[in-house]
Amino acid sequence: xxxxxxxxxxxxxxxxxxxxxxxxxxxxxxxxxxxxxxxxxxxxxxxxxxxxxxxxxxxxxxxxxxxxxxxxxxxxxxxxxxxxxxxxxxxxxxxxxxxxxxxxxxxxxxxxxxxxxxxxxxxxxxxxxxxxxxxxxxxxxxxxxxxxxxxxxxxxxxxxxxxxxxxxxxxxxxxxxxxxxxxxxxxxxxxxxxxxxxxxxxxxxxxxxxxxxxxxxxxxxxxxxxxxxxxxxxxxxxxxxxxxxxxxxxxxxxxxxxxxxxxxxxxxxxxxxxxxxxxxxxxxxxxxxxxxxxxxxxxxxxxxxxxxxxxxxxxxxxxxxxxxxxxxxxxxxxxxxxxxxxxxxxxxxxxxxxxxxxxxxxxxxxxxxxxxxxxxxxxxxxxxxxxxxxxxxxxxxxxxxxxxxxxxxxxxxxxxxxxxxxxxxxxxxxxxxxxxxxxxxxxxxxxxxxxxxxxxxxxxxxxxxxxxxxxxxxxxxxxxxxxxxxxxxxxxxxxxxxxxxxxxxxxxxxxxxxxxxxxxxxxxxxxxxxxxxxxxxxxxxxxxxxxxxxxxxxxxxxxxxxxxxxxxxxxxxxxx
Numbered sequence: 001x002x003x004x005x006x007x008x009x010x011x012x013x014x015x016x017x018x019x020x021x022x023x024x025x026x027x028x029x030x031x032x033x034x035x036x037x038x039x040x041x042x043x044x045x046x047x048x049x050x051x052x053x054x055x056x057x058x059x060x061x062x063x064x065x066x067x068x069x070x071x072x073x074x075x076x077x078x079x080x081x082x083x084x085x086x087x088x089x090x091x092x093x094x095x096x097x098x099x100x101x102x103x104x105x106x107x108x109x110x111x112x113x114x115x116x117x118x119x120x121x122x123x124x125x126x127x128x129x130x131x132x133x134x135x136x137x138x139x140x141x142x143x144x145x146x147x148x149x150x151x152x153x154x155x156x157x158x159x160x161x162x163x164x165x166x167x168x169x170x171x172x173x174x175x176x177x178x179x180x181x182x183x184x185x186x187x188x189x190x191x192x193x194x195x196x197x198x199x200x201x202x203x204x205x206x207x208x209x210x211x212x213x214x215x216x217x218x219x220x221x222x223x224x225x226x227x228x229x230x231x232x233x234x235x236x237x238x239x240x241x242x243x244x245x246x247x248x249x250x251x252x253x254x255x256x257x258x259x260x261x262x263x264x265x266x267x268x269x270x271x272x273x274x275x276x277x278x279x280x281x282x283x284x285x286x287x288x289x290x291x292x293x294x295x296x297x298x299x300x301x302x303x304x305x306x307x308x309x310x311x312x313x314x315x316x317x318x319x320x321x322x323x324x325x326x327x328x329x330x331x332x333x334x335x336x337x338x339x340x341x342x343x344x345x346x347x348x349x350x351x352x353x354x355x356x357x358x359x360x361x362x363x364x365x366x367x368x369x370x371x372x373x374x375x376x377x378x379x380x381x382x383x384x385x386x387x388x389x390x391x392x393x394x395x396x397x398x399x400x401x402x403x404x405x406x407x408x409x410x411x412x413x414x415x416x417x418x419x420x421x422x423x424x425x426x427x428x429x430x431x432x433x434x435x436x437x438x439x440x441x442x443x444x445x446x447x448x449x450x451x452x453x454x455x456x457x458x459x460x461x462x463x464x465x466x467x468x469x470x471x472x473x474x475x476x477x478x479x480x481x482x483x484x485x486x487x488x489x490x491x492x493x494x495x496x497x498x499x500x501x502x503x504x505x506x507x508x509x510x511x512x513x514x515x516x517x518x519x520x521x522x523x524x525x526x527x528x529x530x531x532x533x534x535x536x537x538x539x540x541x542x543x544x545x546x547x548x549x550x551x552x553x554x555x556x557x558x559x560x561x562x563x564x565x566x567x568x569x570x571x572x573x574x575x576x
Contacts, residue, residue, distance in 0.1 A: 242331035
């Protein structure tokens, strides 16, 4: 037995409360393990029963996930007294090993040295990780306001380029999209099947992306007014569409009042400690900060990094968020560069904001394994970049088979508790990545990836224009203007209809708190992805030849499928 493959800790995704009655326990082993058992009971049960030694009751664990080099065994236990003490027994060819917190040994040697059991101390309701219930049912749509839509009465300005003109685009070009323009397109979004809007920053700045914020309470005049945002919020809510704003609290712009004061007064400024300044001559014209004179986002001098360890900074941005919630009744906040913001800041902000709006969604932009921020006291969820990378790699590497794809998706799901997996912010593209179609051979392949997006666990998001396969290999081309003339003329009707049909499949999934997911690799068709999620069976042919599939049930969605044959780039989703 490969004992080095065995791993468990009584924390994180390995042992957690699924709800106020249920504890999920996961154990990782190698493929050589044939059976896994857990022995568990209340840690004080032997005292209650007046027995000398503690003994656990045995439960067999199920093989829950297969990864590239490991498997994960899982069990759900409902502790009668809310506490749990446990250890594992794993078996290969009749040989058993015990897994304790302090040792892993053959069963016959378990008493040679002292034994430390694993423990889940108590299911405190306040400690149960519980993202807002509405998020797992939400289909998001990301919008960059400058590029989405000019409203009918938008003011003309020489600083705005002609809508859609991408000849020699510049990083600072403005096109004049407005908040009112978004409001005018709410019926379009509703018909498409969208139930959540995520806006990139909308507050005062001199850039088109607004990630160098000058004033966190003033909507940039290029986008509109407070009343415009209130109208968008009210009308979106009337249609059942939630609203999430982007919070840039890791850094600010150079015209932010506190930074201006520091530049004028140096160490005498009351805001000096709001930043990380390491040199007396920190004010230079050098566009980078590689000299460490002060810390910034990346090395961009126009984006000085905020000291989110400072209580005054915590209070200030807590006031900002309260203002957003009370002024515009927003439903969520997406935190930019969320991994660099202090844990103390997010814990404090979570407590403060949830008192005002308990079902507020706090989403962190983190590009890697984020379990350290997903403890129930900080972010509710994160952007699921591992998922995006896994999907992209499967189509990029034609040598990957469906088993490898299963391993990759299971790895993503193994990182977090089940309830978090249901609300992970999943996507194919954003304003920071090439457009999804750029990584596809054609729109049929894009539909395959969208089928994965809407049927695998997570809270899916479309980047504006993905529903019409908008192109753009990278910034600034991935931030082009939405071509409303083409859409209104019907040039994209077929693609929009396909995407709307996929989103309808998503909306009609059973309303279960945790999805049931199983993959079924096929040796005959190595790149035929097949899995069952709740009442759906999904077939995706990523190979080079047609596949014969057994579709048992009602067709919920199909593309390039007929009479039991799924063509190359085809998708079939069956409901039963």
